[in-house]
Structure formats: structure tokens, C-alpha cells
Amino acid sequence: MTHNVAILGASGYTGAELVRLIAQHPNIDIKALSGERKAGMAMADVFPHLRHMDLPILCKIDEIDFSQIDLCFCALPHKTSQEVIAALPKDLKIVDLSADFRLRDPDEYEKWYGNKHAALAQQGEAVYGLTEFYRDEIRGARLVAGTGCNAATGQFALRPLISAGVIDLDEIILDLKCAVSGAGRSLKENLLHAELSEGYNAYAIGSTHRHLGEFDQEFSKLAGRPVKVQFTPHLMPVNRGILATVYVKGDAQVIHDTLAVAYADEPFLQVLPFGEAPSTHHVRGSNYCHIGVAADRIEGRAIVFAALDNLTKGSSGQALQNANLMLGEKEEEGLTMAPLFP
Template identity: 80%
Template sequence: MTYNIAILGASGYTGAELIRLISGHSSMVIKALGGNSKAGQSLASVFPHLRHLDLPDLVKMEEIDFSSIDLCFCALPHKTSQEVISKLPKTLKIVDLSADFRLRDPEEYERWYGNPHSALEQQGEAVYGLTEFYRDDIRKARLVAGTGCNAATGQFALAPLIKAGLIDLDDIILDLKCAVSGAGRALKENLLHAELSEGYHAYALGGTHRHLGEFDQEFSMLAGRPVKVQFTPHLMPANRGILATCYVKGDPQAIHNALETSYQDEPFIEVLPFGEAPSTRHVRGSNFCHLGVTGDRIEGRAIVVAALDNLTKGSSGQALQNANLMLGIEETEGLMMAPLFP
């Protein structure tokens, strides 16, 4: 069976990544590409690397006929996404890549994103899209809220350990490095090559990064009590990739064993042998996440490192993985490509 797909926000990085992934999918056909800022343009003119694909031109979102669409990916900015999704057909399956439906509490959404939520009905039905932890709920969902790429990386490293009670919940440090594509495709002065290259800097210091809302929500739920991690993101001069280094109190070997057990049947999560550390270069362009554990020289402390591609496993690949489940397709379809190297 073939399913008709629409992508809203197709002119951004995550939109392009969705198109790249779906182009190799045996059961999906892209029927509509929404991109208001580039409406009327061909995909080849917007993304020359995809010119070999036979795809429709970009159009304004209101011009799309959703009556024949089985599933829609929304790769739109925060706030815009909730406004658009609230107007889509109530029977349409949707995977949203923005932050608009990730937080279950509307007050928490307003706290982290600075505006009241305007689609509370849809927010109430949304399922959090971290596939490995919400697989059964995602299968039955109409609306899935994709996670933040930083939030996904940290949760892959820490969620099984919090759930198993293996680490000190009051002493978790998450030091994360993210490539520049995580900031989107819009022109920003601080992301110009001359401003960013040959440098490396921390941002959102002191617990102000919006993905902390997801960490607070998910980790506290797993622990049954409030959990707040100390989190500092860094922007690195690379196009793709996230590397998260987590410093925790706990037995290193027990932590490694728990991650191996948790992910032993997961097709996209690779737990490396004890003592080995992952690298972003080994997951680039793929839907894989690599995890590594080592002990520290201070007894009773461990270092957990996670690496994934922010555009694939952290966003568009995760979205396609969820869409496969929602449509009853093999979860790995279109996603088993090997990482790019070098």
C-alpha cells in the first residue's frame, strides 16, 4: 500500500531532510510541499541536491488539498505550527517537528516559549514522539509531537538510568554540543560563517534553554518526583551532529549494563563496549544514536556520552520513524541507511 504525504515547511533544513529520507521509502509518495516563503519555486531551485527527484513545486499551505493526504509532516516554526495544525482536518494524521505540542502542561509551554498555547484541543491529544519510549502510544496517535534534538539526545543517555534508579537524581550534569543546523535555515548574523567558524561557545547559560522543559517533564515523570538537570548547550562549527556528555553519580558498570539491557532490541540505538566513546562523525546522516559509558577517576562517578545527527535521529528521521508506526509500516522503513563517512 502507498500513502500520500504532505510536508509543510518544506523549504527548511528538516523539510529537506524529510524529503531526502522519504525519497527512499517504499510506501510513501510526496504529494504536496508547503513553503510560503518560497511558494511557486521548484524544489530543485530551493534544494539543488534534490533536483533528481520528481516532486511537486512548493505552494502556499492554504493551497494544499488535504482530502487525499494520509499523513502530514509539519516542519514549521514554533507558534506558527499550532496555528496551522488547529486548522487542518481533524482526521488527518500529523507528525509535528516544532515544540508546540511537546509539553503537556499549557502553563509550562507558556513559561518556556513566551506565549499562550492557542491549540489546547490538539495539545491534549498529542503524544510525545520519543519513539523508543512511546512506541505503543505513537501507533494509536493522530498527532505526534517530535522531540527537541537536544532533548532526545539527553534522554537516550539518561532516561533508562533515571527509571532504574541507578544515578543520583540531584547531581546530573549534561554538557551538550550541537551543530549549527539545529538553529534552522533563517539568516542570522551570529550564524554567518565569519561569525561562527573557528570558534566554539556556550549559550543559554544558567538553565534558560527551552529543551529543559522537556527534560523536566520526562525525567520527573520517570522518577516520580521533580528532577532538574544542570544543562549547558554549546554551538560548534559543524553542519550536523550532537554530542552530549553526561556526568552522573552511580556505578559505571551497572550503568553500562542498564543501557545495554534497555536498548538491546532497539534497531537505531547502539551501546558501545564499556570504555568506548561515540563520535558525531560515526552517525552523520543516519538515524542511529551511539551511546558510550566509562568510569571516572573519582570512584562512584560515571560519564555517559551520546551522539546523534540532529537533523535525522534528532528530528526528521525520528519523525519518519513515528510516521511509519502511525501508518502501520515497518518502523525501520526508509531509515536503515549507513552513516556518511568521512
């Protein structure tokens, strides 16, 4: 059985990544691609790497006949997404890739994003899209909120450890390194090749990054009490990839075993042998996440590493994984391509 999908916001990187992934999926057809400012253009002109594909012309959202669509991927910017989704048919299955429906508490949303939420009804029904931990809810959901790419990475490293109570909840430090495509295709000076290449710097310092809203929500829920982590993202001069280096207090071997057991049956979460560290180069372009654990020389301290591709497992791959569940497809369908190396 073939499912028809639309991708809203197809002129951005996550939209193009969805097209790339869905092209490998045997049972999904792309019926509509929207791009407000590029409406009327062929995808080949916006993304020449998709030139060989037979794709719909980019259109405006209000030109789409949603009655023919089984599921809609929404890859629009924050704020825009909530406005658009509020106006979509109420029974349309939606996977949203923006930040708009990740936080359950409207006050938390306003605190981190600076505006009142414009689609509270939809926010109320949204399911948090971290597939490996919300499978059942996602299967039955109408609206799934894709997680932040940094937020996904940190949670893969930490959730089983918080659940199992094997680390000190007040002493978690996430030093995160993310690739430039995480900032999208926007024209900002710091994203220019000349500014970024050969450079390396932290940003959103002092734990002010918006993905902290997700960490706070999810980790506190898991722990049954407030958990606040420190989180410092850094911008790497590479196009794809996130590496989280997480400093925790606890027994390193127990931590490794906890993760290994928790992810033993997970197709996309690969726990490395104890003492090995993953590289972003080894997950690039794939839906896999590599996780490593090492003991520090100081007794009772450990480092947990998680590496994934921000555009795939961190965003569009996750979105397709969730769509598979919502559509009754096999969860891994279209997502098992090996990483591109070198």
C-alpha cells in the same frame, strides 16, 4: 500500499531532510510541499541537492487538498505550527516537528516559550514522539509531537538510568555540543561561516534552554518526583551532529549494563563497549545514535555520552520513524542508511 504525505515547511532544513529520507521509502509518496514565502518555486531551486527528484512545486498550505493526504509532516516554526495545525482537518494524521506540542502542561509551555498556547485541544491529544519510549501511544496517535533534538539526545543517555534508579537524580549535568543546522536556515549573524568557523562557545547558559521543559517533564514523570538537570548547550562549527556528555553519580558498570540491556533490541540505539566514547562524525546523516559509558577516576562517578545527527535521529528521521508506526509500516523503513563518513 502507498501512503500519501504532505510536508508543510519544506523550505527549511528539516523539511528537506524529510524529503531526502522519504525518497528511500518504498511506500510513501510526497503529494504536497508547502513553503509560504517560496510558493511557486521548484524544490530544485530551493534545495539544489534534490534536483534529481520528481517533486511537487512548493505551494501555500491553503492550496493543499488534505482529503488526499494520509499523513502530514509539519516542519514549521514554533507558534506558526500550532496555528496551522489547529486549522487542519481533525482526522488528519500529523507528525509535528516543532516545539509546540511537546509539553503537556500549558503553563510549562507558556513558561518556556513565552506565549499562551493557541491550540489547547490539539495539545491535549498530542503524544510525545520519542519513539523508543512511546511506541504504543504513537501507533494509535493522531498527532505526534516530535521531540527537541537536544532533548532526544539527553533522554537516550538518561531515561533507562532514571527508570532503573541507578543514578543520583539531583546530580545530573548535561554538557551538550550541537551543530549549526539545529538553528535552522535562519539569517542570524552568529550562524555565518565567518563567525562560527574556528569558534566554539556555549549559549543559553545557566540552564535556560527551552529543551529543559522536555527534560523536566519526562524525567520527573519517569522518576515519580521532580527532577531538574543542569544543561549547557554549546555551538560547534559543524553542520550536523549533537554530542551529549552527561556527568552522573552512580556505578559506571551498572550504568553501562542498564543501557546495554535497555537498548539491546533497539535497531537505532547502539551502546558501545564499556569505556568507549562515540563521535558525531560516525552517525552523520543517519538515524543511529551511539551511546558510550566510562567510569571516572573518582569512585561513584560516571560519564555517559550520546551522539546523534540532529536533523536525522534528532528530528526528521525520528518523524519518519513515528510516521511508520502511525501508518502501519515497518518502523525502520527508509531509515537504515549508514552514516556518511568521512
